[in-house]
Amino acid sequence: MEEIHDIALTVNGTPRTARAPARRLLSDLLRHDLGLTGTHVGCEHGVCGCCTVLLDGEPVRSCLMLAVTAAGHEVTTVEGLAGTDGTPSPVQRAFRECHGLQCGFCTPGFLCTVTALLRETPRPTRDQVLEGISGNLCRCTGYQNIVASVHRAAELLAGSAGEGTA
Ligand code: FES
Numbered sequence: 480m481e482e483i484h485d486i487a488l489t490v491n492g493t494p495r496t497a498r499a500p501a502r503r504l505l506s507d508l509l510r511h512d513l514g515l516t517g518t519h520v521g522c523e524h525g526v527c528g529c530c531t532v533l534l535d536g537e538p539v540r541s542c543l544m545l546a547v548t549a550a551g552h553e554v555t556t557v558e559g560l561a562g563t564d565g566t567p568s569p570v571q572r573a574f575r576e577c578h579g580l581q582c583g584f585c586t587p588g589f590l591c592t593v594t595a596l597l598r599e600t601p602r603p604t605r606d607q608v609l610e611g612i613s614g615n616l617c618r619c620t621g622y623q624n625i626v627a628s629v630h631r632a633a634e635l636l637a638g639s640a641g642e643g644t645a
């Protein structure tokens with residue numbers, strides 16, 4: 480019989496608990512146990528980046544991480560990027576403005592990745608943007624609008640600096 484673990488972590492600012500076997504993936508914990516289906520699962524092999532969430536602010540592939548290893552940490556999923564009143568974050572606004580998505584399946588991973596990228600590098604060059612999103616695959620957009628979205632998000636964030644909306 481598989482051992483079940485009590486897992487306590489903070490998700491999108493809220494303390495959450497779940498009981499799960501040691502082999503439970505973080506992506507499955509988020510989607511199935513906590514009901515946060517915004518985190519998408521594509522390849523389940525660490526290749527596509529769809530499942531990217533932020534762990535203590537750093538992007539991680541939730542399909543490669545065991546849920547138990549996230550215990551005690553802070554996870555931010557795409558559901559946690561908007562403001563508490565539902566106002567989209569600057570990164571989300573930029574993707575909408577610049578049509579940075581088509582089917583949207585890859586979008587949660589991109590939004591998390593880009594949020595972390597712009598925290599680290601607020602005014603990235605085109606090469607830094609390309610490098611920053613190189614771990615995320617999109618089958619629809621050809622990336623042009625995604626790249627434009629990242630630059631637009633940087634502008635929006637620069638404009639909102641000091642307003643606490645990052
Ligand atoms: S589902 Fe995790 S990287 Fe593809």
Ligand code: FES
Pocket residue numbers: 579580581582583584585586616617618619620
């Ligand atoms: S928008 Fe469809 S996979 Fe990226």
